[in-house]
Amino acid sequence: MKKQLNLSKSKIQDCRKMAKKISAPVFNLIAEKSSWSIERATLRLYGVDDALKQSGLDYPLCNAVVDELRKSKMEMYGVTPFWMYARSKHTSLSANDLARVICEKPSDYFHYQVIENYPKLAKLAEKETREAINHLLKVRDDRYKLKRKLQDPAQVKNRPMLYLIVATGNIYDDVEQAKSAARSGGDVIAVIRSTAQSLLDYVPHGATTEGFGGTYATQKNFQIMRQALDEVSLELGRYIRLVNYSSGLCMSEIAAMAAQERLDFLLNDAMYGILFRDINMQRTLVDQHFSRLVITLSDIYINTGEDNYLTTADAYENGHQVLASQFINECFAENAHMNKDRMGLGHAFEMNPKIPNVFHWELARALMTREIFPEHPLKYMPSTKYKSTDIFYSHLMDAVFNLIGRMTGQGIQLLGMATEAIHTPYMMDRYMSVVNATYMFNGIGDIMEEMQLKKNGKIDKYAQKVLDDTHKLLKSMEKNGLYKSIEKGELAHVKRTIDGGKGYEGVFLKDKKYVNLFASILTKELPQIKKKLKSKEKVR
Amino acid sequence: MTKMIKTYGDRHGDGKVQVSFTLPVDKSEEAKEAARQMALSMNLEDPMVVSMESMGKGYSMFVVYARLKTEIDFDTIKAIKVEVNALSMYDCDALIKNKIKKKLTIVGACTGYDAHTVGIDAILNMKGYNGEYGLERYGQLNVHNLGAQVLNKDLIERSIKLKADAILISKVVTQQDIHIRDLTDFIRLFEETKWPHGRPILLVGGPRVNHALAVELGYDAGFGPGTTPNVVATYIIKKYFDNHGIKE
Numbered sequence: 173m174k175k176q177l178n179l180s181k182s183k184i185q186d187c188r189k190m191a192k193k194i195s196a197p198v199f200n201l202i203a204e205k206s207s208w209s210i211e212r213a214t215l216r217l218y219g220v221d222d223a224l225k226q227s228g229l230d231y232p233l234c235n236a237v238v239d240e241l242r243k244s245k246m247e248m249y250g251v252t253p254f255w256m257y258a259r260s261k262h263t264s265l266s267a268n269d270l271a272r273v274i275c276e277k278p279s280d281y282f283h284y285q286v287i288e289n290y291p292k293l294a295k296l297a298e299k300e301t302r303e304a305i306n307h308l309l310k311v312r313d314d315r316y317k318l319k320r321k322l323q324d325p326a327q328v329k330n331r332p333m334l335y336l337i338v339a340t341g342n343i344y345d346d347v348e349q350a351k352s353a354a355r356s357g358g359d360v361i362a363v364i365r366s367t368a369q370s371l372l373d374y375v376p377h378g379a380t381t382e383g384f385g386g387t388y389a390t391q392k393n394f395q396i397m398r399q400a401l402d403e404v405s406l407e408l409g410r411y412i413r414l415v416n417y418s419s420g421l422c423m424s425e426i427a428a429m430a431a432q433e434r435l436d437f438l439l440n441d442a443m444y445g446i447l448f449r450d451i452n453m454q455r456t457l458v459d460q461h462f463s464r465l466v467i468t469l470s471d472i473y474i475n476t477g478e479d480n481y482l483t484t485a486d487a488y489e490n491g492h493q494v495l496a497s498q499f500i501n502e503c504f505a506e507n508a509h510m511n512k513d514r515m516g517l518g519h520a521f522e523m524n525p526k527i528p529n530v531f532h533w534e535l536a537r538a539l540m541t542r543e544i545f546p547e548h549p550l551k552y553m554p555s556t557k558y559k560s561t562d563i564f565y566s567h568l569m570d571a572v573f574n575l576i577g578r579m580t581g582q583g584i585q586l587l588g589m590a591t592e593a594i595h596t597p598y599m600m601d602r603y604m605s606v607v608n609a610t611y612m613f614n615g616i617g618d619i620m621e622e623m624q625l626k627k628n629g630k631i632d633k634y635a636q637k638v639l640d641d642t643h644k645l646l647k648s649m650e651k652n653g654l655y656k657s658i659e660k661g662e663l664a665h666v667k668r669t670i671d672g673g674k675g676y677e678g679v680f681l682k683d684k685k686y687v688n689l690f691a692s693i694l695t696k697e698l699p700q701i702k703k704k705l706k707s708k709e710k711v712r
Numbered sequence: 713m714t715k716m717i718k719t720y721g722d723r724h725g726d727g728k729v730q731v732s733f734t735l736p737v738d739k740s741e742e743a744k745e746a747a748r749q750m751a752l753s754m755n756l757e758d759p760m761v762v763s764m765e766s767m768g769k770g771y772s773m774f775v776v777y778a779r780l781k782t783e784i785d786f787d788t789i790k791a792i793k794v795e796v797n798a799l800s801m802y803d804c805d806a807l808i809k810n811k812i813k814k815k816l817t818i819v820g821a822c823t824g825y826d827a828h829t830v831g832i833d834a835i836l837n838m839k840g841y842n843g844e845y846g847l848e849r850y851g852q853l854n855v856h857n858l859g860a861q862v863l864n865k866d867l868i869e870r871s872i873k874l875k876a877d878a879i880l881i882s883k884v885v886t887q888q889d890i891h892i893r894d895l896t897d898f899i900r901l902f903e904e905t906k907w908p909h910g911r912p913i914l915l916v917g918g919p920r921v922n923h924a925l926a927v928e929l930g931y932d933a934g935f936g937p938g939t940t941p942n943v944v945a946t947y948i949i950k951k952y953f954d955n956h957g958i959k960e
Contacts, residue, residue, distance in 0.1 A: 355768020367828075367885060368861055384824075385885040450859075483830065486839065557830055561919060561937050593919055593937060596885070600734045600773045603765065 173581045176625045177536075177543055177635045183643050184544055190646040191499035194654050199507065201454060202461045206688065208373065208678035209455075210462045211238045211251040213424035216432070217304045217466070217690055218255060219267030221391050223377035224275065230377035233271040234425070240275060244282035248683040256297040257286045287685050301689035305469065308431045309701075312470050315434050318402065322411045325359035331613040332552070332577055332585035334606060335415070339364035339596040341383035343393045347400040352599050354404045354412045357606040360437065360584065362415035363397055364596070365389050370420025370449050371674060375429065385596060389416050389426055394433035413437055415475070418463050419445055421675045423456070427463035431470035437516065437584075438467060442504040443497060444477035446658060447666045448484070452676035453658060464508030465694040469701065474510070475584070476501045479520035479553035481664045487522035487557075488530075491537045492641035493663055494519050498545065499646065500654075509698035512547040516584055520553035521573040531572065532631050538580040540635035552577045554588025563590040570605060574612035579620050585609060715786040727779035729756065734773050739766040747774040755781050792924040794933045796950070798943045801845050807949050808852035811958050816948065817854045818847055819871045819912075820880035821862035824894040828884035829860045831918050835880065835941045844940035853945070864898045868905055876912045878948045883918035891920060892929070899930040913951045915944065 212234035220237070223230035241247050241254065258274050258281045265273065274281050286293075325333050336358040338349040343363075350361045366383035369376075379396060380388040387393060394416065401412045413436035418426040423445070430438055442460045445451035467474060478494040478501070485493065498517045505515050519541050523530050541550060554573045559566045570588035577585045587605040589597045597605075625631050649657040661667040721728025731751060737743045744761050751759035756778035763775035799807070808816060820832045834841035836857045838848045848855045856874055858867065871879050881898065883891040895916060902914065916926050917935040926934025933947055953960065 352768045352771050371861065384890050484833070598734070599767060599771055600732065603767045603773055607765075 173542065173546075174621060175543060176539055176620065177632050178627055179540065179543060179635060179639055183639055187495075187499050187639075187643055187646050188502075190643075190650045191496075191503045194646065194649050194657075195500055195503040195507070197653060197655075198457050198504070202458055204681060205454060205458050205679055206250060206682050206686065207424070207455055207458050207675075207680070208238050208242075208247075209422055209424045209459050209675075210688070210691075211241065211247070212374075212422075213428040213462060213466070214251055214688060214690060215255065215267075215271065216391075216425055216428040217308075218300060219304070220271045221429075221432075222268040222271070224272070232374050232377055233268060233275070235374045236275045237271050240278035240282060244278065246282050246284070246287075247680050248686060249287050250682070250686045250688050252297060252687040252689060253286050253290045253293065253685075254281050256290075256293040256300065257281060259300060260293055260296055290685070290687065297687070297689055301693060305690070305693065308466075308470050311432060311434050315436070315471075318405065319411045322405055322409055324411050325413075326549075330617060332582045333359040333413075334609055335360040335362060335551070335584050335586040336602055336606070337362050337364050337586070337589075337597060339386045341366065341385075341387055342381040343379055343387055343396050344381065346387050347397060349599060349602070350397065351400060351404045353602050353606070354401065354408060354410075356603045357610055358412070358587075358602070359410070360413040360415060361397075361401060362437075362439075362586075363387050363389070363393070365417050370417070370422075370445065370451070373421045373675065373678065375422050375425055389429075391429045391433060394429055394435060398434050415439065418467070418474075419477075420449060421451060421455070421678070423459040424463040424466070427466040427472075430472060431466050435472060437473045437475055438463075439477060440464065440467060440474040441477040441518075442501050443658075443663065444480060446668050446673065447664045448477070448480050450668065450673045452673035452679065453655065453668055453670055454679045455673075455675040458679060460504060461508055462691060464505055464510055465691065465698065468508055468510045468514070468698055469694055471514070471705065473514050473516050473549060474505065475516040475551045476518045478518045479522070482520045482522035483557045484664050484666070486524075487520070488524065488527055488533060490664075491540075491638040492645050494537075495541070495544070495638060495642040496645045496649065497663060498541070499642070502545075502548075509694075509702065511702070512545070513549065515545075516549045516551040517541070517545055518551045518553060521555050521576060522553075522557055525555075525558050525569065529630070531576065533634050534572075534576050535580065536631040536634040537638060538576050538582065539631070540638055542580050542582070544639075549583030551584040551586065552582035553586045554592075556588075556592055559588070559592040561593045563594070566590045566592060567604065567608065571608055571612055574609045575616060578613050578616040581620075713787050716783050717786045718783050719780045727757070727781065729778060729780045731756070731776045731778070732774060733776075734767070734771055736771055738770060739764055739772045743772050744774075747776060751776045751778050754778075757781055792927055794923045794935065794943075794947060796943050796947050798940070799946045799949075801850055801942055801945070804942065804945045804949055805850055805852045807960075811960070812852075812949070812952060812956075815852050815854050816877040816952065817856070817875055818878050818880060818948070819856045819858065819867070819874055819876040820882065821858035821867050822860040822882045822884065823862050823864055823867060823898065824883075824890070829882070831884050832857060832859075832880065832882035835882075835917065835939070835944055840941050842938075842940050844942045846941045847945055850945060864894070864901050867898070868901055871912060872905070872908065875909045877910075877952065878913040878915060880944070881914075881916045883916065883921060891918065892925075895929050895931070903930070913948055913955070915947070917944075 215234040223232050336353045338346045364386035366388045367385040376388045376390050379392045405412045415437040418438040418440040445456040446453045478497045481493045555569050567590040589601045591601045718727045719729050747761045759776050759778035765773045820836050822832050837846040840846035914931045916931050919937045921934045922936050923934045
């Protein structure tokens with residue numbers, strides 16, 4: 173896409189430099205601390221995915237094992253040495269059975285001698301971990317194979333991918349809705365999670381048929397939906413992507429599940445949980461890093477949650493907070509060796525429609541984001557806050573959203589629903605939305621290639637101002653540091669403290685003898701693993 | 713006096729309506745006929761299935777135009793509604809200052825599983841909604857916005873501690889009427905509670921809420937979409953007057 177705006181290159185470079193400085197101290201935190209979620213994710217990567225029956229309810233085995241680790245007061249070593257010790261004692265048991273055995277007599281496995289003798293187990297641990305990594309690479313390659321057989325919507329040059337949401341609460345109804353959405357023209361299906369799942373410190377187990385405002389993210393549900401989408405992909409000759417949420421207290425666990433079940437995109441944001449779900453800062457920052465290592469390995473795209481800044485604070489006035497967060501998210505992702513073309517940075521069309529000339533400002537902000545992040549598959553979110561219960565008006569808003577999304581070359585367009593202000597989408601709401609987007613995208617084409625925006629005109633100037641404000645905000649954040657900046661409410665006007673929020677008890681200091689081979693191997697080897705990657709896939 | 717009315721298209725008495733729905737069958741002439749019969753069963757005359765769109769395998773969407781037979785005497789209609797002549801923020805503040813002579817405490821929350829604070833924020837946040845300042849900006853109101861996913865029992869505990877004069881509950885996202893179960897559960901707890909500082913005024917708002925529902929559940933008032941903060945403030949003041957025998 174040709175450049176339309178006159179944004180200062182040196183200012184953009186400056187912003188990137190400051191974002192690096194702001195995020196730097198977090199890497200010490202990541203080196204020093206781990207979390208319950210990371211330990212459970214580790215167990216999932218070793219193959220644990222079943223649950224114990226506890227008073228009629230399913231309690232995940234990963235949680236049960238990590239509970240025992242905590243009770244033995246040995247969490248500072250991580251779960252890995254003990255797992256490997258148990259593995260060496262029971263070489264033929266499945267991962268789930270091994271977890272059961274550990275829970276039956278934890279004192280046999282969680283004791284200090286294991287740590288002293290760990291060097292003897294190191295070889296076995298390395299072998300087990302490499303097997304698990306190879307399994308994930310195989311799952312990843314299965315995705316490439318399937319994509320090669322089919323048309324990939326990401327490679328259709330002239331439009332963003334159509335991203336649709338299903339949210340019935342029942343995974344089997346979701347399957348029906350998702351298939352219909354794909355057949356209507358959807359490219360990406362997101363299964364919205366049941367509200368408040370982000371605050372659960374475990375991942376529910378099995379196929380689920382009850383949820384509130386969405387469907388529980390469970391490993392079985394992932395499997396069911398991916399299989400359904402494979403079927404419909406083959407039927408349509410078009411690869412349909414699946415999305416879920418690697419966020420909340422189980423951020424790293426869900427990344428592990430998604431890697432195993434071949435999900436394509438994950439909502440994953442370095443700061444969203446802190447600001448919008450009041451999850452502890454340290455917990456989120458430590459978890460996001462581990463999750464992004466796994467995500468990079470499996471060549472999953474992330475979608476970040478900056479659109480939320482625009483619903484919480486005023487969208488016209490707070491464009492700079494979004495841009496600042498995008499720079500910081502980019503930094504954290506790069507630290508997990510993620511390529512820019514896998515970072516679906518988020519933003520949104522959320523300005524008050526009554527502001528005079530509002531489309532100028534929406535266009536300016538969307539274009540600015542595109543030009544500052546040219547390689548990123550940007551994810552553009554529709555209006556929600558100002559959606560009306562007049563569905564005809566709301567449908568019209570979505571048409572303008574589609575117009576601006578296409579004109580500014582967004583990578584992933586999350587389609588708005590005419591009934592957004594009323595209920596979770598019905599099948600026909602989704603259908604109307606796809607018709608809307610298809611019509612707009614077809615008509616608009618590459619229209620911006622045919623025109624040049626006025627230099628230093630209203631649109632240009634607004635974009636420059638957002639960049640200027642971002643520069644100022646990052647400067648202030650650089651001075652205060654990330655933790656203090658969040659404590660002061662510099663992002664989204666939300667104030668959070670370093671040891672406040674949910675899940676803080678689940679963050680712990682690592683001992684010198686702490687072991688997590690996924691973290692250490694991936695940190696070292698991801699750059700080489702990525703080099704061998706044959707996929708040339710690019711979403712804009 | 714009677715005033716008979718029918719739905720209106722472009723001539724009085726034409727009874728025109730538009731209906732759209734989905735049928736779980738493939739697009740076909742039979743599907744179209746089924747849609748027509750569905751319309752007939754809705755007390756509609758001369759239904760025209762003007763559009764039948766395939767939504768992929770097994771589902772079709774229909775748009776139907778028809779004439780609704782129903783005629784209603786508008787003069788017999790009574791609605792349960794909140795009667796508020798909304799005042800401005802300045803007038804509200806002045807009324808509280810002059811008549812109530814103490815600041816009112818408002819506690820608001822989005823309860824249960826609901827994580828969507830759009831509604832409660834529109835009413836409470838400084839900035840407000842649709843050009844009307846939010847209650848936090850009112851000089852004579854102490855506002856506590858507890859945010860999202862607040863448990864019913866926590867809301868009650870906090871309201872006692874803060875000596876709430878009014879409690880605002882917001883319900884945005886809902887499924888299978890979970891919001892009604894939540895609201896009912898809250899009312900039960902609310903009624904069981906001994907309020908040492910007097911029973912707070914109890915309000916609920918959200919896209920699926922209206923005054924009739926709120927009153928039926930036991931709330932003082934319910935506010936639907938589009939409500940501005942000053943409407944809520946005015947209601948609270950008037951209700952406080954009523955409850956305390958204050959005359960305007």
